[in-house]
Amino acid sequence: MRHVMAPTKNMRKFMQAVDTLLTRPMGTEGMGLLWGAPGEGKSTAVARVCDQFNGIFVRAIGCWTVTGMLGDLCRELGGERRGRRKDMIEYIVEELRKDNRAARPIFIDEADYCFRQTEMVDALRDIYDLTGCPVIMIGMEDIAKRIKTNARLSRRITQWVEFNGLDLEDIDIVATECCEVAISDDLRCYLHKECNANIGRIIIALTRIEKLAKANGLLEMDCATWGKRPLYYDQPTFPRRAKRANQEGSKL
Numbered sequence: 001m002r003h004v005m006a007p008t009k010n011m012r013k014f015m016q017a018v019d020t021l022l023t024r025p026m027g028t029e030g031m032g033l034l035w036g037a038p039g040e041g042k043s044t045a046v047a048r049v050c051d052q053f054n055g056i057f058v059r060a061i062g063c064w065t066v067t068g069m070l071g072d073l074c075r076e077l078g079g080e081r082r083g084r085r086k087d088m089i090e091y092i093v094e095e096l097r098k099d100n101r102a103a104r105p106i107f108i109d110e111a112d113y114c115f116r117q118t119e120m121v122d123a124l125r126d127i128y129d130l131t132g133c134p135v136i137m138i139g140m141e142d143i144a145k146r147i148k149t150n151a152r153l154s155r156r157i158t159q160w161v162e163f164n165g166l167d168l169e170d171i172d173i174v175a176t177e178c179c180e181v182a183i184s185d186d187l188r189c190y191l192h193k194e195c196n197a198n199i200g201r202i203i204i205a206l207t208r209i210e211k212l213a214k215a216n217g218l219l220e221m222d223c224a225t226w227g228k229r230p231l232y233y234d235q236p237t238f239p240r241r242a243k244r245a246n247q248e249g250s251k252l
Contacts, residue, residue, distance in 0.1 A: 001207050005048045006177040008170040008199070010036075010163045014045050017159040018053055018105055021134035024158070031128055031156040032136040035143045036163030039200030042138050045163075046107050055105040060113040066120050073106070073127075089126060096131040103133045111137035115146055125153060165197025174199065179206045181213040184222035194231050205231035 005011065014034060021030045036042055050057045058072045070088035071081030077095045082088045096104060106127070114120040114137070128135045136159075137143070144162070147154050166174065171192050175183040183191075183206070195201035208231065213221045 001203075001210060002178050002180060004177050005044070006170075006174040008041075008166060008173055010041060010166075010170075010199075011045050011048075014161050014163075015049055015052070017161045018049055018055075018134070018136065021136070021159055022053065022103060022105060029156045029158045030132065030134045031125075031153075032134060032159035032161065033144060033147060033157050034136060034138045034161045034163065035141060037141050037198075039198045040163040040165070041199040042163055043109055046109055046136075046138055050105070050107050053105050055107050057107045057109065060108060060110040062113055064113055064120065066117060066123055069114070069120055070123060085123070089123065089130075092127055093130045096127075096133050103131070105134040105136055107136050107138065109138045112139040112143050115143075121150070121153060125156065128156065166192070166199055166202065167197070168192055170199075171197075171202060174202060175206060178203065179210050181210050181218065182220035183209065184220060186223045187221060187226060190223050190226075191231065201232045204233065208232070 017032055017034075021032050024030050034042055034046070046057065049055070056073065056076050058069070058076055060069070066085055067081075067088075070085055070092065073092050074081055074088050077092060079091055079095065082091065106124075108114065108124065114124065124135050124137075127133070137147075144160065147157065168188065171188050175188055175191075187209070191202055191205055195205055208229075209221050209226060212226070212229070213219070218225070
């Protein structure tokens with residue numbers, strides 16, 4: 001498989017949103033939100049877009065506090081964690097505004113964790129207000145609904161980007177750009193249906209298809225050749241009788 005970023009509709013939409021935030025007219029709010037179901041390619045897209053726009057990237061973790069978040073941002077800017085939150089915010093703002101340099105987007109992946117403490121969201125809002133640098137949060141399906149109830153935050157978000165499943169045109173792009181063997185039209189349609197249009201599963205499936213094709217010296221793979229082989233790895237299923245046996249054993 002080629003390690004390239006396929007220009008799917010989701011990817012193009014997100015890149016356009018970040019560009020719009022960076023080139024917005026004065027007086028226009030400039031925060032953004034990217035959300036979608038697991039496996040839709042959000043983190044991969046963010047890594048590519050962050051690199052292209054010279055962004056600042058941090059990934060939230062479950063044990064994050066305001067101090068931890070600000071410390072990670074300081075380190076991303078080449079500094080060190082400070083003892084006081086106020087000092088860290090001042091350092092972040094100073095670095096982002098130094099020499100009137102061009103605004104840099106700040107990407108917060110797994111931003112759902114930030115809503116466990118309102119102080120984290122408030123700190124991000126303060127950094128945005130003081131620097132004008134776009135802050136783009138990335139989260140799961142429900143984060144948009146959560147943000148909509150926070151008027152002070154939602155009014156600052158002018159780019160709302162949802163990652164949806166791939167359509168057939170997207171799958172054509174992904175297969176052409178990423179796979180080193182040709183994928184027939186019927187197999188692409190089969191991929192779209194069986195993988196539920198999820199790019200994470202589609203990439204796994206294409207990797208397995210390519211491996212089989214290369215092992216057999218094939219330059220193209222179609223549905224007839226692939227057969228009923230599994231396309232991706234998924235959670236196991238367990239027969240009902242095993243569950244019933246466990247229930248009966250617990251009664252003894």
